[in-house]
Amino acid sequence: MEKNRENDEITIDLSELFMALWHKAHIVVLAGIAAALLAFIATKLFMTPMYTSETQMYVLSKQDGNANVTYSDLQTGTQLTKDYMELVKTDPVLEKVISETGIDMTIDELKGHITVTTPTDTRITTIAVENEDPKKAKEIANSLRVAVGEQIVAIMAVDAVNTVAEASLPTHPSSPSTMKNTAIGGILGILIAIGVIVLIFVLDDTIKTPEDVEYYLQLNVLASLPIKEGTAKTKKSKGISRKSYAKSFGKRM
Incomplete structure (x- = not known):
């Protein structure tokens, strides 16, 4: 039974993924702004106007x-x-x-x-x-x-x-486009931030809810201890990985 649990396919709850992105929205926005600012500075300082x-x-x-x-x-x-x-x-x-x-x-x-x-x-x-x-x-x-x-x-x-x-004297640079590069930088920053958040969400295999225990370990939860709001989670209160929990449970069996 333990081997089957370890080989389970990874399932993604889209609602949980959306909430994870929503809670990290400020990081996504800041990443976009930082990347756009970096692209703007790079365009102005390191690219020769043509x-x-x-x-x-x-x-x-x-x-x-x-x-x-x-x-x-x-x-x-x-x-x-x-x-x-x-x-x-x-x-x-x-x-x-x-x-x-x-x-x-x-x-x-x-x-x-x-x-x-x-x-x-x-x-x-x-x-x-x-x-x-x-x-x-x-x-x-x-x-x-x-x-x-x-x-x-x-x-x-x-x-x-x-x-x-006849050829005329150009008065404005034709390239690079500062606005275009800044926009591209901002979009890339947002996409990279979203990608990192999604990757962390997918790789996170810790058990956090009673539903996770029932789904992954096929056990009924008799009781749970809620953490008081506003209390910082200690290392002991953080969820353990599903595989570690399954191995520990297997040894007890």
Whole structure:
């Protein structure tokens, strides 16, 4: 019988679990606040603000000057835009940008700071450059637009690459987001606190109530001694583990 008791599956009373969480709600809230504050401080002190500058260009193909432009021509021009996007990050273009701007970056490092996008069904290409120096971000973006424009004209045999919008000087950091990081930190703190409380609740196998004695040991409780409210529990008054109680009871039997 003792072996069967030790191998019993762990059952969780959801109402007791909810009450355990409710009684520890202040700890959960404090953990969330502490984690949010830690994330806020880490974002402000240890993360470098990055600035993003964007420039836009439009590739003017040869058939654009023809009055008899067909839908097929427009589709072809839209598909070629993907080729233009790939040319932005080619080594010759980036080498020229590094040479002109004098930035201390390798080609691979510069690639990681460049984002190229094209809105659906358009031939307008947007080049975004991220840098810790807002002036450098603007300078690199404009230099990149000019360099890739020359490359497109030389390779794709187009008429011209027109500037839709020059890069502007960013005034606010694009990353990191202090509010976002603070919110994520607070949520993680709350989840971790809840997880620890649930883990402690699940691993706690002490017998606390007469119902526990009847359920786990299959014994009838004849009497119980309630602890006076406001009296601190001593080590002797704390519940013992179910396994220890079962072993002790087995020896007596």
